[in-house]
Amino acid sequence: MKTLKTSYKPVALALLAIFTAGVIGMTLFSPASHAASDAKPATAKPALTVTTARPEAARLPIKLAANGNVAAWQEASVSSQSNGLRLAEVRVNVGDVVKAGDVLAVFAAETVEADLAQARAALQEAEANAAEAVANAARARSLQNTGALSAQQISQYTTAEQSANARIASAKAALSSQQLRMKYTRVVAPDSGVITARSATVGAVSGTGTELFRMILQSRLEWRAEVVAADLRQLKPGTTASVKAANGSVASGKIRMIAPTVDAQTRSALVYVDLPASAASGKDAPFKAGMFASGQFDLGTSDAITVPQQAIVVRDGFSFVFRLNADNHVSQIRVQPGRRLGERIEVLSGLNSDTQVVVRGAGFLNDGDLVHNVADTAAAAKVASKEATKVAAK
Template sequence: MPVRAVVVFLNLLLLFFLGPSMAWASNGPAEPPRPALTVSVQQVDFVEMERILSATGNIRPWQDASVSVQTTGLRLKAVFADVGDVVQAGQLLAEFDDTIIRTEIDQTRAAIIQAQASLEQATQNAKRIRRLMGSGAVSQQEADQILAAEKINQAQLASAQAALLGQEQRLAYTRLLAPYDGVVSAKSAILGAVYSPGQELFHLIVQNKLQWEASVSSRHLSELETGTKAILHVGEGVVEGTVRQQSPALNEQTRQAIVYVDLVPSPLVKAGMFVRGDFKLGTREVIVLPRQALVLRDGFYYVFVLEENNRVALRKIDIGQSLPDGVEVLSGLVAGDTIVVKGARFLEDGDTVRVAQVAADTVPGMASVTASGAAFARAGQ
């Protein structure tokens, strides 16, 4: 018998004897899938959370005041205030040399006395003329001149008196007084300098009162009312404030409005600071997840939800504000869902997992699962 025929015969014989056992092996019970990873899980539930709206903005004075020069040609001879000084309304800040003005006042007062004497004489002359008018004793031209002299002297006296008032007012301007209670935030006064009217020598923060001008998106403005509390984070400390009002118009480029917050006096805040703060909007019930449970894929956030037979399903969620203990979930989960926490980033949709036995007192908020997988600790406890 040829060798090739022998090989074919032996193969057929082998299939005849082993065929039934191979068929039985293929139809036997399938082995359960092996777990892909050991994970920890947590059952989600609603928790009470304080709603926070974060914003940034500048610290500015509630109201400014400028102390400017109101006279000209005078030398600054004394300065009594410096930057940082707390001043009261009417307090003397600086003083100009008033020698020239006082001399002019003395000259004007002498001119007033002279004008008064001239007027008295002109008035007497006018009285006599009025008695003689119509009698033919004086000509009409002479009478008109005397009556005109009376009016001229009256005008000269009034002019001298007005000049005296102006000089006395100019004398008052040589003393720069604080217009309001406040603190000096800037000073440009230099001894011996001569200034022009309108030049600012001091800048005040009225009542030393500061405000936070927070930029807030238009969609959140309706949540902020007068009296809403705010907390500013300044270095290692915090400063409290209260919403006073909102700007009546939005910025056309940013579509944001300015919210003005009155601040409690504090050495931590200074005008010109740019700080972050949080508005307290009250409390609400939300679902909060630990950040470790989040899976970022293709720009969206997902979590793995534990289903029957310890299989996990990838579920897309929408997150809200960031919190100290996690993130807020806006949609995608309901109370009672069990999600994977540790190990979530190494899983794929449909994987089978092994749930770790975690003590609830060692990992707060983490589910402690029994052998049957039925017992979970309440989130947030």
């Protein structure tokens, strides 16, 4: 009996295997399974909801960018014209705005006053001597025909008269010289402008020609833009330029002149642009001499094709737009961007004027994506923003 029970186990396992295989076969080849396999796949869902726009024609300004330094239009050096005099008073400092004729400094004039008084006295003495000589010469000429005086004596009186008149002229010249020295004791501004440097010190004894002050004449500044030789033909005197200061302020100026030579090292020439007085004068003026500034020259306008800024996608250093095809799939197109005006960018090449491009959501698309195009409304913008966030999260 024990041997009989053991012989049934292999048979039972074989029957169980056959039963399992049959169930699997019925499942695979049943009509229901065939029906499931013949069913169509589900409809593909759009990757993103977007808005589109067509390129627009516009007239954009033509700009020529340049860099350069701000410098004084003309700078004057105010020097001492008095030799050996002590500086008694300094009335201005750096940054002060002065007018033509304003007194900047005063030298001690005691020595000059004494010399001036001596010159006046010498002139009076010469005039008195000349009066006597003139009277003697007149009497001698009146006695010339009487024989009372010899011709030699008459000649002596006439010569004395001429010498006396010459001494008067010499005394007047000496007096003028001393008056000029007195004038030089007061250092005055040669023109209106702003003081940029001061080396005058009270109590110092200055020699002739010693610089006391330096000033910008008429407080005028200019922007000396460096322009390459190839772009010079586009510029001419009178062309308007927009110059940007270091603090962000922008001033409008005009080209005064273009340098007649080109630097042999940089191959660029200086273009002199006059800056307005409002931007260059005053302690709080945005432009200062010696400042670096950037700017643009206005060269007119030209026709251009523009697209919204959001439509341009930059990847791997290149610019692309996504064209919406008839099947709602997008194609990535490489374009060459140009000038920018507000929220629109010029497209130089790679795009036709009738091409429909994706605007909102373009930055989250890939070539060949299926999209859902909606009207450009605030609601559509919110939907596109939400879907773009989901795509970015994935």
